[in-house]
Amino acid sequence: MRIxxxxxxxxxxxxxxxxxxxxxxxxxxxxxWVRVDGMHLTLKFLGEVSTPRxxxxxxxxxxxxxGTGQLKIVVRGLGxxxxxxxxxxxxxxxxxDDDRLCRLQxxxxxSLALVKFPRENREFRPHLTLGRVKSSQGADGLLKALAVHxxxxxxxxxxxxxxxxxxxLRHGGAVYTKLWSVAL
Numbered sequence: 001m002r003i004x005x006x007x008x009x010x011x012x013x014x015x016x017x018x019x020x021x022x023x024x025x026x027x028x029x030x031x032x033w034v035r036v037d038g039m040h041l042t043l044k045f046l047g048e049v050s051t052p053r054x055x056x057x058x059x060x061x062x063x064x065x066x067g068t069g070q071l072k073i074v075v076r077g078l079g080x081x082x083x084x085x086x087x088x089x090x091x092x093x094x095x096x097d098d099d100r101l102c103r104l105q106x107x108x109x110x111s112l113a114l115v116k117f118p119r120e121n122r123e124f125r126p127h128l129t130l131g132r133v134k135s136s137q138g139a140d141g142l143l144k145a146l147a148v149h150x151x152x153x154x155x156x157x158x159x160x161x162x163x164x165x166x167x168x169l170r171h172g173g174a175v176y177t178k179l180w181s182v183a184l
Contacts, residue, residue, distance in 0.1 A: 002167040003049050003179070005061055005108060006040040007159045009128070013075050014039045016154035017092055020078075021130055024090070024145050030134035031090070031142070035173050039128050040165070041073075041094055043105045046117055054179070056115040057164065061182055064107040065162055068184045071101050075128060075154035078146050087133050087142065092154055094126035101126055128154075160184055 018036040025033070046057065074095045080087035094101070105124045113119045133139070162184060166177045 001049060001051070002169070003046045003054075003057070004042050004165055004167060005044040005046070006042040006163060006165055008040055008161070008163060008178075009075070010155075010157050013128075013154045013157060017075075017128060017130060020092070020149060020152055020154070023149065024130070024142070030137060031131040032134055032173075033131040034129050038174060038176055040176070041126060041128060041159075043124075043162070044108050044112060044117075044120070046112070053115070054164075057112065057117075058180060058182075060111040060115050061108055061162065061164065064111040065104065065182050065184055068100065068104050070184055071096055071104070071159045072098075072156065073101060073126075073159060074156040076152060078150050078152055079127075080133075080143075080146065081125075084143055086136070087139055089132055090130040090142075090146070091127035092130060092152065094128065096126075 014036045017039055021033050025031075049057070074097075075092055076095065077093035079091055079093065081089040081091065096102070102124055105126075109119050109124075133142070160183060162182045164179045164181075166179055168175045168177070
C-alpha cells in the first residue's frame with residue numbers, strides 16, 4: 001500500500017484553498033486540481049509499504065512526535081515547484097513561527113530512517129498542493145494569476161494530531177484513508 005505521514009487541515013483552510021483554485025482556473029492550461037477533501041500537509045511520503053512494516057512505522061512516528069505539543073501554523077503565499085521556468089506543482093505555503101514544524105519533520109525523517117526508510121534528500125518546504133501542471137501550455141497565464149494572488153492567506157490553525165494515510169490512486173484522483181493517528 002502507498003502511505004504517507006501528514007496532518008489533516010481544518011475545513012476553513014481547505015475551503016479557502018478551494019476558493020483560490022476556482023480563481024486560478026481562469027488561465028488556460030492543463031492542471032490537475034487537488035480535491036478539497038484530499039488537501040493535507042505531508043511530512044513524509046513512504047511510498048509502497050507492506051502491511052507487516054506498519055507497526056514499526058507507527059512506533060517510529062510516535063517516538064518522533066512524543067512531547068511535541070500542538071503546532072500553530074499560518075497557511076499563506078503561493079508558489080510553484082520546481083520554479084517558474086518549469087511549473088509542475090502549484091502550492092500554498094505553510095509557516096510556523098517557531099520552527100517546530102520543521103523540527104518535527106526532521107525527527108520523523110530520522111526516526112523512520114532507523115526502520116529502513118530512506119531520508120529525504122531535499123529540504124523540507126511545508127506546503128499544501130493545489131494542483132499539478134500537466135502541460136506547459138498556458139503557463140504564462142498561470143504565472144500571472146499566481147502573481148496576482150501571491151499574498152493569499154488561507155488562515156491559521158493549530159495542529160494537534162498526526163496521521164498515517166493510505167493513498168489509493170483512482171481515475172478520479174487519489175482517495176486517502178486514515179490508518180491511525182498520534183496526538184501531539
